[in-house]
Each structure stands twice: as structure tokens, then as C-alpha cells.
Amino acid sequence: MSDFWIIVKKELKDLLRDKGLIFGIIVVPLLIYPALGQMMQIGFQQAQEETKIVLVNFDEGDYGSLLIKTLEAAPNVTVTTIEALNLDEALKKAQEEDYNMIVVISKDFSKAIESNQKAQVEIYGIVKGISGGMRESVSEGRVNAVLTVINDYLAKLKIQQSIEGNPDAILRPIDAKSYTVIKGRIVPVPPSLVANIITSQSISMPLVIFVMIIIVAQMSAGSMAMEKENKTLETLLTLPVKRITIVAGKMIGTATIGIIAAVAYMIGMRNYLGSMMSSSGEIGISLEDLGLIATPQGAILFVIIMFLAITFALSFAMLLAVFAEDTKSANTIVSAGIMPMVFPTFILMFADIETLPLAIKYILLALPFSHPILASRAMLMGQYSSMYVSVLYLGILSTVTLLITARFFTTEKLLTAKLRFRRKR
Amino acid sequence: MSAVKVEALEKDYGKVKALKGISFEIKEGEIFGLIGPNGAGKSTTLKILATLLTPTGGRAEVFGHDVVKDGDEVRKLISYLPEEAGAYKNLKGIEYLQFMAKLYAKTGKSYEEMLEVGVKLSGLESRLNDKVSTYSKGMTRKLLLARALMVEPKLAILDEPASGLDIINAYSIRQTIKQFAKEKGITFLVSSHNMLEVEFLCDRVALINEGVIVETGTPKELKEKYEAENLEEVFMSIVGGQQKVGVFG
Numbered sequence: 001m002s003d004f005w006i007i008v009k010k011e012l013k014d015l016l017r018d019k020g021l022i023f024g025i026i027v028v029p030l031l032i033y034p035a036l037g038q039m040m041q042i043g044f045q046q047a048q049e050e051t052k053i054v055l056v057n058f059d060e061g062d063y064g065s066l067l068i069k070t071l072e073a074a075p076n077v078t079v080t081t082i083e084a085l086n087l088d089e090a091l092k093k094a095q096e097e098d099y100n101m102i103v104v105i106s107k108d109f110s111k112a113i114e115s116n117q118k119a120q121v122e123i124y125g126i127v128k129g130i131s132g133g134m135r136e137s138v139s140e141g142r143v144n145a146v147l148t149v150i151n152d153y154l155a156k157l158k159i160q161q162s163i164e165g166n167p168d169a170i171l172r173p174i175d176a177k178s179y180t181v182i183k184g185r186i187v188p189v190p191p192s193l194v195a196n197i198i199t200s201q202s203i204s205m206p207l208v209i210f211v212m213i214i215i216v217a218q219m220s221a222g223s224m225a226m227e228k229e230n231k232t233l234e235t236l237l238t239l240p241v242k243r244i245t246i247v248a249g250k251m252i253g254t255a256t257i258g259i260i261a262a263v264a265y266m267i268g269m270r271n272y273l274g275s276m277m278s279s280s281g282e283i284g285i286s287l288e289d290l291g292l293i294a295t296p297q298g299a300i301l302f303v304i305i306m307f308l309a310i311t312f313a314l315s316f317a318m319l320l321a322v323f324a325e326d327t328k329s330a331n332t333i334v335s336a337g338i339m340p341m342v343f344p345t346f347i348l349m350f351a352d353i354e355t356l357p358l359a360i361k362y363i364l365l366a367l368p369f370s371h372p373i374l375a376s377r378a379m380l381m382g383q384y385s386s387m388y389v390s391v392l393y394l395g396i397l398s399t400v401t402l403l404i405t406a407r408f409f410t411t412e413k414l415l416t417a418k419l420r421f422r423r424k425r
Numbered sequence: 426m427s428a429v430k431v432e433a434l435e436k437d438y439g440k441v442k443a444l445k446g447i448s449f450e451i452k453e454g455e456i457f458g459l460i461g462p463n464g465a466g467k468s469t470t471l472k473i474l475a476t477l478l479t480p481t482g483g484r485a486e487v488f489g490h491d492v493v494k495d496g497d498e499v500r501k502l503i504s505y506l507p508e509e510a511g512a513y514k515n516l517k518g519i520e521y522l523q524f525m526a527k528l529y530a531k532t533g534k535s536y537e538e539m540l541e542v543g544v545k546l547s548g549l550e551s552r553l554n555d556k557v558s559t560y561s562k563g564m565t566r567k568l569l570l571a572r573a574l575m576v577e578p579k580l581a582i583l584d585e586p587a588s589g590l591d592i593i594n595a596y597s598i599r600q601t602i603k604q605f606a607k608e609k610g611i612t613f614l615v616s617s618h619n620m621l622e623v624e625f626l627c628d629r630v631a632l633i634n635e636g637v638i639v640e641t642g643t644p645k646e647l648k649e650k651y652e653a654e655n656l657e658e659v660f661m662s663i664v665g666g667q668q669k670v671g672v673f674g
Contacts, residue, residue: 006527010513017515017556231511235569238475238505239528242497410496412478416438 003241004249011223011253025215025261033268051139053101054094055081061110067121067150071103074146091124100126101139113154121147183382185291194290203349205376209309210342211265213369216258216310217317217338218331223254224321225330233414243409247402251314259310298379301387305375308394312368313338315402322408345370368397426489428453428580428612429474435482436469443469445636446483451629453579456606456613458627460620460656466636467616468508471584474614475505487580504529504578508585508616510569511557518553518560518568519544522575529576543575546601562589570598574605580612581605587622599626620656630656634664 001009015021053071057064072079080099084090087104094102102124106112112119123143125136156167163170178190187194227233236246294302320337324330345367353361353374364370371390378386408414429451436444444466451457459467472478473485476496484491490498512521526539544553547568557565566589573581586602587595603626605611617623623630624644631641640647640663644656653659 001527003528006524010516010524013520014513014515230514231507231509232513234472234475234477234507235505235510235572237477238500238503239525240497240501240531241528415472415477 003245004252007241007246007249008253008256011250012256015219015223015254015257025219025257026264029261029265029268031268033265034271037271049076049135051077051101051142052099053077053079053103053139053143054090054097054099055079055103055105056084056087056090057081057105058107059105059109061114063110063113063119063154064105067105067109067146070146070150071143074142077142077146087122091126094124094126100128100136101143102126103143116158180290182290182292187290189290197290206346206349206373207269208266209306209345209369209372211269212259212262213309213313213342214335214338215262215265216255217313217334219258219261220251220254220314221317221321221324221330221334222327223250224318225324225327228324229326237409237414244406247315247318247406247409251311251318255310255314258314292380294379295382297384298382298387301384301391302372302375302379305387305390305394306372308391308398309368309372312394312398312401315398315405319401319405319408322405322414341367342369345373348373365393368394426453427451427486428455428488429457429614430486431470431474431483432485433483434470434473434480434485436466436473436478437481443636444473444480447631447633447636447638448483449631449638449641451612451614453612454606454610455629456602456615456627458623458630459614459616459633460618460623460630460660461633462618464635465633467618467633468584470633471505471582471614471616474499474580475503475582476500477505502579503582504573504576504580505582506569506573506584506586508588512560512565512568512572514558515556517556518547518549521557521568522547522553522572525572526575534577539575539577542577543571546574547571548597563591563594566590567594567598570601574601574611577605577609577611580614583613583615585617586615587617587619595622602626620660624656632656632660632663634660639663 055068055071057068068079068081071077080097082090082093084093087102090102090104102122104122104124106120106122109119109121123140125140127136152171155171159167159170177188178192180187180189180191180194182194227236237243239246317334317338320333321330324333344364347356347360347364348370353364353370356364371394375387375390378384378390427450429449431450432448433446434444434448435442435446447466447470449457459470461467469478473480474487474492476492476499479493484493486492487499488502490502492499512518513524516524522540522543526536526543529539530536547553547570549564549568552560552564557568560568570583570586573583581602583602587598590598599622602613602615606613615623615627627644629641629643630647631638632647633639640659642650647656647659648654651659651662653662
């Protein structure tokens, strides 16, 4: 086994046996986020429960009965008609029997419709306890949906009785059909819907990259600082192993754990977000349906860009860790050094880089962590030339950083930086 | 060839001059002691020879290799034990020795031989299968010493080797060092502020004070020269007049 793999193996063993670390970075995200998601789900499920409506009908005509029948036929709705003299009495009865909606059909409901006047229906949602009104909001939606159907039906019926022609065309004379043009192809999906799909992608990608970069950087700086804290660094540096091998071995070892941690975090997060998404309903259209598919060339370029960005984060974090005394100060220094490089890239969640002012555009392009985000979109849009530029830029940047870090390891800075740090305090 | 050759070695930490141009030589197979009070420059000298620090002036060689220019070569010949050292807490004692033996195996003895020596030297027996985090300070020190010696380097640089050990273990370590020097021809550079320990252990010593080597010789020569009963008295008669003595001195 080469020196490099001996060091990687030791690094993995040392980190994987750290129960606190493994619990914090792998177990917690895998348990906590899905648990949070489950809690949200319970809230949503409760809200989706049967809508129990108390119906008070003061109308004596046919249209009141029509409304009741339609409500009874609506899914997830139970209607109980009660006799009440006034609203207060109805309210009292509804509360006693744990109903959450009251629908009151006014006295002249049918008469108003027959004489082409507006008819009144009153809907009361009874908010109770800690449900936060979510259940009432869902119930109101259900009643409104029924009313919309009846409204539409009645309007068409009235038009048919008085005017010749297609009632639907008279009711809505202009029909707009929206299409989107993607990569020169016409897709029969409205741009607003496409924007929704792309936005959900463009928000999740920077978040995923942010999490991965921060975890990996903290891990590598932490492992370096741990050598100082546990006083193993001096021995390590006097072993018959090239310094660049030590740096590379530590980087690969910590990156492996860092990536496992980031994946655990993302799985946990996905579970959490997934349970929220499924509750709020999905759009039902994927990127593939829109023709936004990554080709093998695009996917390979994207993987290279991700790899280079992580290499940069790792070597930069190790470089910063040179100035740290222990794991605590390493975390502080790495956060201070990496965060300013990651946060500005969040602009890319909401804006297209081409539409930004020139100065901001170049600042973002100079930041290494913008490139994986830009690449994730370029990959889908088939814009490979910009991806090649990213590969070249990140390649140069990470090589230079790696060499500087390795150079620091060959000097005494690794040991003396701590001394100066102390003296300054 | 000299095992170690140090000429006019200087080291500054900012404005603090830790070494002020020290020179000494160590012959192959010799146990050489660098003794002096805390802050005298012992650890700095050892760290320069272990390629951890770069001298500000002068030069140092290990078996003819310059410690600054030929760091990689020097590291193949030495084994360094820092004064304050730890081992990887999440590894078992045996895994720590295995890790080290694998890295040194290409420089001389085989992996199995090194490990066998390491296990025996540590004296930790079944505790070697426990994590280092469960070890006492003394046990960790024994593990580290076993690591430093099992690789049978050409030069072992030991900074306060018996630090944290009780009388029995300290005695045992001194015996091992003597045995390794005699039987395996290993050269030792040992630093200590315990002058009695060094007197018992070393073939030759250099007394260092405030970054300057004030005397070099065998313990016997020095005692005779200064008509002293032990090295402590030698040291005090050399530097006693120059130093302000505190309440305990």
C-alpha cells in the first residue's frame, strides 16, 4: 500500500470512530429532517381530513337544494343540515358537535338567482385550538370549489336561455394558450409553470452546493486542527512521507467523510422538503418533459466542475487551518474564510447572471463556488463552452491553492503560525 | 561520518533569540544529551534537526544531509519524539503502531519485525487492543516511545523521553535506550532538564543555557573539571553566577 493510501485509511478510521462527529454529521440529518418532515405531514394530513359542514338553509327554492346536493356530492365533504332560527343558534350547534364550517344559504337565495340578482351564501370557518387555521382554509377551499362549479353552471344555463351561441365562448370570449420555447423547441407548457420548475431547481442547487462545500471545508480544517489539538502533528510531519502526500491523504480522507455527511444531509433535507412538497401538490412536469436533459458530455463536465470546486474548498480550508490552534478556532476561521465566497452565489438563486450589472457578474464569476451553480444550468441548456471555461478557471484556481497549501506544509508556518496567533492576543 | 553536525545554529522567533549560534557534533552510535533548564533552546534545536523548524542562521546536518535542503532524506533516517505528543485517540494502540510501521517499512526493517518490537517495547500487552483515548498519560508515552524506537532509525531524537513516566517506567526506558544504542548502533539525541537522568544515560552531554552551549563533554570529564558530584552541580557552577536565583533557587 502506498503512503498516500496508508494516510487516507488512517484518516477514515480516525474520523469514522469519532462517535460524536458521526452522530452530528450523519445520524442527526438522517433522523432529524425526516422527523421534522413527518411532523409537517401530520399537520397537513389533519388539515386534509374530512370537511364537516353544518348547513343552515333559510331558502325555500330549488337552487338552495341544488347547492346542498352538489356539496354532498363533493369529495371529502360531509354535510349535515340543521334547523336553526338564526346564525347564533347555528354557531352554537356547530361548536357543540365539533364541526369546522358553517354554510348559510340566505332566505331569498333561489329568488335572487331566478331574477338575475346576486344570491348570498355565507361561509363561516370555526378556528379551534392549535391547528393554525390550516384545516379551515382547506375546508373553505372545498366549499369555494363547489360554488365555482355551480356559478359556472348557472351562468351558462342563463346564457343559453337568453342568447344564441356557445355559452362558454360568451362567458370567456378570449382563450389564451401559452407555450414555452426551450432550446429552440416549442413545449406546450405555460412559461409560468416552466419558471416554477426551473426556480425549484435553481434554489435547490445553490443550497446543495453550499451544504457540501461548508461540510467538506469544516471537516478538512477540523482534521488538520485536530492534529494540532491532539499533538500528533509534529510526529506526522517528521515521518518519512512527502508533505504533499500528507496533504493529499488528509484531503481525500476528510473529503470522503465530508461527502458522506453532505449526502446524508441532503437525503434528510430531501425527505423533509419532499413531505412538504407532496402535501402542497406537485406540478407533475419534470425537466425531462421540457427537453432539459443532461447529455453525457454535460454530465461529465458538471462532475469535473464539482470535483474542482470541492478540491478548492478542501485545500483552501486546510490552508486556513494552518492558522488555527484547535478545532474550535479552525471552524471560526473556515467560516470566516469560506462563507464570503459562498453567500454571494445565492444571488444566482433568483437572478440570471447575464442580466446582472457587469461588476456583479464578474465578481460572481471570480468566486469559485458560482461555477457549479452556473454549470448545473449550462448542463441542462447544453451550453458547453461556458462549462469548459469553468473547468479551466477552477482547474487553475484549485491547483494553485493546492500548491500553496502543500508549500505551507513544507515550511515551519504550520507550527509557528500558532505561536504568532497566540502572541497577538 | 558524524551522525549530527551542528554549526553556529541560530533561531529567532520574532525578536526572541532562541538559539544564539550553537555548535556540537554527535558520533554514530553515541547517546548525546542536551541538557538545560526550561526555555534554554533544547526543543528548538531538536525541532530543527527533526526538520520541523528552519534555522535563522548556521547549519545542521544529519548523516551528511542538510536538514533544510534535504528534509525528505533526513526524515528517512530519523525518528522524533516530541516532548508533548499524542497519538490518534480513536485508533487502538495496536492500530497506531501498525500505521507507523507501514510508513517506515520501506526504510529498513520489515513491517512484521517492527510491529513485534513495538508491541514488546510498549509493554501495554492486551491494552494495545483498546482505543488510545482510554490510555493514561504514562501509557500514551510508552506507546509513543515504542513507536519511535521500533522503526530502528539511524538517529532517534527524543525530547524529554521520560516525561510523565513514573520511576519504574523511566528506568525501563533508559535501559531500553542504552540497549538499542549498544546492540543496534542507533544514535540518540536526548534532551532533558533532569540532569541526573542524563548523567546516567548519556555518553556525552552539552549544557545549554539561554540559547548558548556553555559546556560539552562526558559526564565524568565535566564533573572532574568542575569538581562537582553531579551534572546539576556542574551546571550551577557554570551558570549560577550569571543567573538571578529565585525563591526556589
